[in-house]
Amino acid sequence: MFNVENKEFEDKKEFYQYMNKKLLYLIQQEPDTLANLANSASLFGLLIPEINWVGYYVFKNNELVLGPFWGKPACTHIALGEGVCGTAAETLEVQLVKNVHEFPGHIACDTASMSEIVLPIIKEDKLVAVLDIDSPKLARFDKEDLEGLLETVNILSKHISWQL
Ligand code: SME
Numbered sequence: 001m002f003n004v005e006n007k008e009f010e011d012k013k014e015f016y017q018y019m020n021k022k023l024l025y026l027i028q029q030e031p032d033t034l035a036n037l038a039n040s041a042s043l044f045g046l047l048i049p050e051i052n053w054v055g056y057y058v059f060k061n062n063e064l065v066l067g068p069f070w071g072k073p074a075c076t077h078i079a080l081g082e083g084v085c086g087t088a089a090e091t092l093e094v095q096l097v098k099n100v101h102e103f104p105g106h107i108a109c110d111t112a113s114m115s116e117i118v119l120p121i122i123k124e125d126k127l128v129a130v131l132d133i134d135s136p137k138l139a140r141f142d143k144e145d146l147e148g149l150l151e152t153v154n155i156l157s158k159h160i161s162w163q164l
Contacts, residue, residue: 005047016148019047024155033160037129038068040156044133045070052112053134057085059127064089067129074109083107088118088130096146098139110134117141119149123157131156 009015026043027036037056044054055069057078064078064085080090083105088095095118100106106116113134121129131153135141 012142012144012148016145016151019044020148020151020155022047023152027155027159030159034068036156036159041068041070044152048133050137050140051133051135053110054132056121056129056131057089058129059089064130071134072110075107078107084116084118085130085132088120089127092120092122092127094119094146094150096141098141100134112136114138115140117145117149119153121153121157121160123160128157128160 007018009018022043023040026039030036030039037058041055045051048054051071053069053071053074055071055074056067057064058067063080066074066076078086078089080086084095084097084100084103084107087105095103095116097103097106097116097118100108100113100116103116113136115135115138117133119131120127121131131149133141133149
């Protein structure tokens with residue numbers, strides 16, 4: 001159980017339902033992709049407990065480029081297959097990393113990061129970006145986070161374009 005905005009949640013499922021509802025409300029009337037990425041990164045940073053970085057790496061010119069985020073300044077270019085983000089982008093599979101120090105090639109943008117989850121955002125079979133979330137806590141992300149965040153990227157993919 002935890003508190004966000006003075007609200008108490010029974011479990012992660014209830015929390016992600018709340019967050020995803022707020023996300024939809026925030027971006028559904030706005031057609032501009034950059035504005036939606038920026039506002040959603042801010043929303044996630046304010047709501048998701050025990051994280052130190054959340055944001056996007058946008059897929060362009062066959063590499064990942066830093067997009068809107070919440071947290072400390074981060075590395076700007078990541079090649080496909082490089083680090084956790086590049087692996088998610090290359091395989092198009094979610095990377096749930098319990099201990100980043102055990103992930104071969106992990107890129108340490110913020111040394112406080114201990115665990116990480118990266119979800120590809122795919123629209124009409126094309127990779128648009130990845131959503132990257134870092135935590136200073138080991139094994140911060142689990143199956144319930146994954147389920148909630150899969151719905152998050154599903155909402156995002158409907159409200160962003162791949163022409164960034
Ligand atoms: N750790 C990531 C790099 C991005 S930062 O976490 C913001 C990676 O290994 O791809």
